[in-house]
Amino acid sequence: MQLLPKGKKILALSGGVGGAKLALGLSHCLSAHQLTVVTNTADDFEHLGLSISPDLDTVMYTLAGINDQERGWGISGESWTNLAALERLGGDTWFQLGDQDLATHLIRTQLRTSGKSLSEATAYLCRQLGVSARVLPMSDDPVRTMVVTERGEIGFQQYFVKERCEPKVSGFRFAGVDVAAAHPEFLSLLRDESLAGVVICPSNPFVSVEPLLALNGVREALSKCHAPIIAVSPIVGGRAIKGPTAKMMQELSMPTSATAVAKYYGDVLDCFVLDDADASESYAIQAMGIDTLVTPTVMQSLQDRIELADQVIQYATCFARQDLVV
Amino acid sequence: MQLLPKGKKILALSGGVGGAKLALGLSHCLSAHQLTVVTNTADDFEHLGLSISPDLDTVMYTLAGINDQERGWGISGESWTNLAALERLGGDTWFQLGDQDLATHLIRTQLRTSGKSLSEATAYLCRQLGVSARVLPMSDDPVRTMVVTERGEIGFQQYFVKERCEPKVSGFRFAGVDVAAAHPEFLSLLRDESLAGVVICPSNPFVSVEPLLALNGVREALSKCHAPIIAVSPIVGGRAIKGPTAKMMQELSMPTSATAVAKYYGDVLDCFVLDDADASESYAIQAMGIDTLVTPTVMQSLQDRIELADQVIQYATCFARQDLVV
Numbered sequence: 207m208q209l210l211p212k213g214k215k216i217l218a219l220s221g222g223v224g225g226a227k228l229a230l231g232l233s234h235c236l237s238a239h240q241l242t243v244v245t246n247t248a249d250d251f252e253h254l255g256l257s258i259s260p261d262l263d264t265v266m267y268t269l270a271g272i273n274d275q276e277r278g279w280g281i282s283g284e285s286w287t288n289l290a291a292l293e294r295l296g297g298d299t300w301f302q303l304g305d306q307d308l309a310t311h312l313i314r315t316q317l318r319t320s321g322k323s324l325s326e327a328t329a330y331l332c333r334q335l336g337v338s339a340r341v342l343p344m345s346d347d348p349v350r351t352m353v354v355t356e357r358g359e360i361g362f363q364q365y366f367v368k369e370r371c372e373p374k375v376s377g378f379r380f381a382g383v384d385v386a387a388a389h390p391e392f393l394s395l396l397r398d399e400s401l402a403g404v405v406i407c408p409s410n411p412f413v414s415v416e417p418l419l420a421l422n423g424v425r426e427a428l429s430k431c432h433a434p435i436i437a438v439s440p441i442v443g444g445r446a447i448k449g450p451t452a453k454m455m456q457e458l459s460m461p462t463s464a465t466a467v468a469k470y471y472g473d474v475l476d477c478f479v480l481d482d483a484d485a486s487e488s489y490a491i492q493a494m495g496i497d498t499l500v501t502p503t504v505m506q507s508l509q510d511r512i513e514l515a516d517q518v519i520q521y522a523t524c525f526a527r528q529d530l531v532v
Numbered sequence: 533m534q535l536l537p538k539g540k541k542i543l544a545l546s547g548g549v550g551g552a553k554l555a556l557g558l559s560h561c562l563s564a565h566q567l568t569v570v571t572n573t574a575d576d577f578e579h580l581g582l583s584i585s586p587d588l589d590t591v592m593y594t595l596a597g598i599n600d601q602e603r604g605w606g607i608s609g610e611s612w613t614n615l616a617a618l619e620r621l622g623g624d625t626w627f628q629l630g631d632q633d634l635a636t637h638l639i640r641t642q643l644r645t646s647g648k649s650l651s652e653a654t655a656y657l658c659r660q661l662g663v664s665a666r667v668l669p670m671s672d673d674p675v676r677t678m679v680v681t682e683r684g685e686i687g688f689q690q691y692f693v694k695e696r697c698e699p700k701v702s703g704f705r706f707a708g709v710d711v712a713a714a715h716p717e718f719l720s721l722l723r724d725e726s727l728a729g730v731v732i733c734p735s736n737p738f739v740s741v742e743p744l745l746a747l748n749g750v751r752e753a754l755s756k757c758h759a760p761i762i763a764v765s766p767i768v769g770g771r772a773i774k775g776p777t778a779k780m781m782q783e784l785s786m787p788t789s790a791t792a793v794a795k796y797y798g799d800v801l802d803c804f805v806l807d808d809a810d811a812s813e814s815y816a817i818q819a820m821g822i823d824t825l826v827t828p829t830v831m832q833s834l835q836d837r838i839e840l841a842d843q844v845i846q847y848a849t850c851f852a853r854q855d856l857v858v
Contacts, residue, residue: 255581255642287611291635295660297642305631309617316581316623334621 209235209519214402216519217395217433218243221414222261223278223448224440225407226268227505229339231515232405233269234508238338243269244392246409247324247343248351248380248417251363253301254292256311257318260363261414262328262343263310270335278448281306300368325389340391344418347386351413352379362413371450375457380417388421396427403522404428406437408503410451411470412458419474428474434525436477436518439464442504443483465490477525479503479518497525535561535845540728542845543721543759544569547740548587549604549774550766551733552594553831555665557841558731559595560834564664569595570718572735573650573669574677574706574743577689579627580618582637583644586689587740588654588669589636596661604774607632626694651715666717670744673712677739678705688739697776701783706743714747722753729848730754732763734829736777737796738784745800754800760851762803762844765790768830769809791816803851805829805844823851 210216216236218229220243229243243265250259260279267273267281274282284304293299303311310331317327323346332341351362355373365373395401409415415437419425428435441464446452452462460466464480468491471478475496480487481503488498499521505511536542542562544555546569555569572587586605593599593607600608610630619625629637636657643653649672658667677688681699691699721727735741741763745751754761770788772778778788786792790806794817797804804822806813807829814824825847831837 254638255645256638281617285611285613285631287631288614288634288638291607291632292638295635295639295657297635297639305611305613306617308614308634309621309623312580312582312614312618313621313623319581331621 209516210240210402210523212237213400214523215240215242215395215398215400216403216405216522217392217401218405218407219409219415219418220244220261220265220407221246221409222249222264225261225409225414226265226273227511228405228407228438228515228518229265230268230508231505231511231513232519233339234512235515235519236339239340241339242342242391242395243339244342244344244389244418246414246417247345248349248383248413249362249366250348251350251361253303253363254298255315256303256308257315257324258301258303258311259314259324259328259343262324262341263307265341266328266332266335266337269332269337269339269341272335280304301363342389342391344392345386345389345421347382349383349386349417349421350381351417352381353413354378366450371453375454377458378412378416380420383417383420384422386421388418388424393423393427396424396431399432401431401433403433403519403525404431404435405518405522406435406471406475408438408440408447410440410446410449410454411467412451412454415471425474434476434522435474436479436499436522436525437468437471437475438479438503438514438518439467439481439484441467441484442481447504463487468496469494477521479514479521535842536566536728536849538563539726540849541566541568541721541724541726542729542731542848543718543727544731544733545735545741545744546570546587546591546733547572547735548575548590551587551735551740552591552599553837554731554733554764554841554844555591556594556834557831557837557839558845559665560838561841561845562665565666567665568668568717568721569665570668570670570715570744572740572743573671574675574709574739575688575692576674577676577687579629579689580624581641582629582634583641583650584627584629584637585640585650585654585669588650588667589633591667592636592654592658592661592663595658595663595665595667598661606630627689651717668715668717670718671712671715671747673708675709675712675743675747676707677743678707679739680704692776697779701780703784704738704742706746709743709746710748712747714744714750719749719753722750722757725758727757727759729759729845729851730757730761731844731848732761732797732801734764734766734773736766736772736775736780737793738777738780741797751800760802760848761800762805762825762848762851763794763797763801764805764829764840764844765793765807765810767793767810768807773830789813794822795820803847805840805847
């Protein structure tokens with residue numbers, strides 16, 4: 207399949223599971239050098255002295271075809287012997303590291319300690335896992351999502367894993383984002399004439415995509431980008447496919463609708479892809495000056511992922527940015 | 533079994549496997565507060581960013597009853613999923629870390645990074661594993677055995693594991709030993725009136741015991757100690773029960789005999805325990821002014837370990853140091 211002319215490229219912005227699904231679809235529709243996946247790293251944290259990058263790992267494992275699809279995270283066929291031994295030793299076990307997954311964190315930590323950047327460590331891991339698409343952390347500098355809750359501000363993984371997203375959310379703070387530099391390849395790709403589209407994957411808008419957008423220069427580069435910016439709705443039929451997106455929207459007093467997501471992204475977007483189930487919202491979104499594509503967006507099978515990716519790529523190649531036409 | 537009067541104590545000096553066997557025997561003959569095992573840490577190293585203390589772990593796992601007796605190191609029922617995943621990622625796999633064992637290194641490293649000493653980390657791990665005897669690293673400061681070989685000087689684990697003890701040895705250097713402090717409890721126990729005996733376990737004299745003896749103040753404290761210093765021969769019938777002791781003796785142009793071990797320890801010793809197989813060497817050792825006990829020393833079963841420990845404790849309680857009698 208060769209949807210996109212040879213010299214053209216797609217940039218996907220991704221969080222974890224939902225984003226990785228579409229990234230996998232894109233990887234099947236594009237040749238390796240045509241796809242760059244810039245991944246959220248504001249979920250990263252240190253655990254047991256290890257540098258853990260959950261979204262990068264999910265994207266990497268998914269593109270390598272070794273992700274656990276049933277569980278939705280980690281590596282398939284994973285075992286938990288180390289976790290049980292950690293428990294026996296009274297270690298922290300609230301963040302579950304599988305025996306295989308642990309190797310990724312050991313290697314990444316070793317590379318980081320030896321002075322390699324997160325993107326260099328990621329490139330190494332991708333090479334070892336046979337991932338040929340370019341997977342980039344949004345930044346080589348630390349940015350950490352702090353969730354503002356009724357119980358005070360807590361780290362993202364504590365909120366997400368330890369507290370099972372239970373605390374009521376009133377906002378987010380991306381610690382370090384004001385001094386972090388967006389990855390240079392991320393910014394240069396946005397200026398690249400070969401770029402055919404920027405795809406904001408169906409990831410959590412608040413904690414997966416917003417940190418990327420909040421990096422210095424990213425919103426400006428997106429607004430100047432000649433390629434269309436296309437978001438795929440993470441909300442279908444008023445519910446999130448996975449994760450706390452809908453719950454967060456409620457707690458932030460937003461309607462849990464595709465329209466509300468499109469509105470949240472606002473000026474950043476040229477195009478919005480929403481599910482057939484939400485077709486009736488299309489007009490409201492168009493009224494915001496955002497073009498829409500209505501298509502099945504729920505990705506259960508690999509074929510679903512590929513078909514959605516195919517739709518998005520076609521959409522990108524057909525769409526011309528209003529402000530750049532004239 | 534209560535061999536030793538209640539207030540009396542035994543101090544065992546141990547390397548890995550052989551030493552741990554006798555330490556286990558001792559732990560069966562003594563109540564918890566009567567046994568302190570000071571363990572060699574000159575084999576320690578950093579691997580994959582983890583603080584690894586092979587001899588401490590062997591002693592700890594053995595006393596906890598979770599050691600793998602067939603393999604001779606690590607934890608029984610161990611699995612190797614992480615190692616296979618590390619290999620897939622191109623990580624270092626020459627030092628084999630099992631999934632369970634890895635938890636020990638993660639916890640120890642985490643404790644060390646948070647500012648705990650090696651002895652504090654060891655005490656924590658022992659508590660978690662239900663080890664009630666006092667297990668102490670010989671020092672909280674780093675000492676590293678460098679093996680002087682025909683190929684130059686190499687780290688102990690590289691020599692022992694990576695090079696399988698193949699390079700010909702011409703000597704040893706204990707990097708850091710001149711500035712390392714012997715563990716304060718180690719030195720204070722040697723001055724303690726309640727001490728009934730110091731047992732140098734059947735460990736490698738050159739790389740397991742010598743680093744302990746080479747610490748500042750240890751030889752002096754041993755010479756002033758009122759309790760007898762008893763070594764158990766690691767050489768039986770001209771061969772080492774385990775490990776490269778005999779090979780090293782050959783390469784250092786020493787006879788591979790119990791006598792040569794006794795001679796190597798020399799003035800440090802009051803007593804030497806040698807196997808029935810080497811009974812004929814008893815006179816030569818006595819001629820060096822070292823008392824001898826001839827008894828079965830090969831520890832195959834738990835009962836063997838307990839019987840040898842029993843013999844050694846009885847020997848200690850019966851023997852009075854020549855220089856302190858008068």
